Amino acid sequence: MRDSVPIISIRDCLLVSIQAELGDALAREVQDALMTRASEEGCKGVVLDISSVQLIDTYITRVLSDIGRSVRFMGAACVVVGMRPAVAMTLVEMGMDMSGVDTALSLESALERLELLR
């Protein structure tokens, strides 16, 4: 796991903030690391902060959806948060959807949704 993708464990949730450019290798690293931590710690939810990610194409969309679906299979919820407007517009224009993952505008609303901010 690279230093650029720390996974923070907070009240039964895993928080990943992707600070680097999300290349193919990094996306797979995030997926692997998250799956391992989620199964080890038995978390309730996973929050993926992508607010620093400038570009998401079909392959990365697929990886994000896969992460969401696998997390769900493990009995937890997955929320992708902070997608940039330009990225969102591009995905819509390409006809993509992010089935498998829940999305939220901010980290705060994501955590709220995961009932973290009780």
Added chain:
Amino acid sequence: MNTTVEAKLAQILQGAVSPITLESVLARLGAVARRRPEELGEREREAMLGVLRVSLRLFARGGEGDLIALCEKALRGGAVDKVPTLGGAPTPEIGGLRRIEIANEADITTARFEAWAEAARIGVPKFSAVKVATAVSELARNIFFYAGSGVVEIQPRRERGKVSLRVVARDNGPGIAPEKLRAIEAGTYRSERGMGRGLMAVKKLVDSFDLDTAPGRGTTVSCEFRVVA
């Protein structure tokens, strides 16, 4: 929530989220409201500022007071030095060809950055630049996945006063068989590695699209983005 927990949480979150800037805040607000800041009503502005104050206090790494003041001013339509401009491109100068050899995964990232840099250089607005870079990313990835190696060329052009960015992705790979191409075009093709939708996704992003492929002859995708400055 008691204060100790709140402070602890804020500390953790500050380490985890990316820095918040006026530009990012305004972009997000604009996306939520689906309108330019100056078109917002007084009530909407107040509601947004209320939300902003709460989240900024939690997330911003110090200096949130300044940021709130700047946002307030920007939302009221006042002039702020750092307000992002929409478009407003300088006169584009047509430059040389950028050629990126694709032979490994890292080259996909290089192609993206080159596309981004060229788009920015000739004055493509930021939102459109993301589209250009995304399309180039798809094309470069297709080369790497299906042909192993190839080349992406990015060429700014000016024709009859109209500026455009031409992208050509060429490989000498196996090419696409006619029946597979039909499935791709119908949106029913699914590859084992991606989603099988990259090519059609590119077609939707660009202003003109041409695909030349046949088994044994390789694949060439030529497309063009019109630059609306």
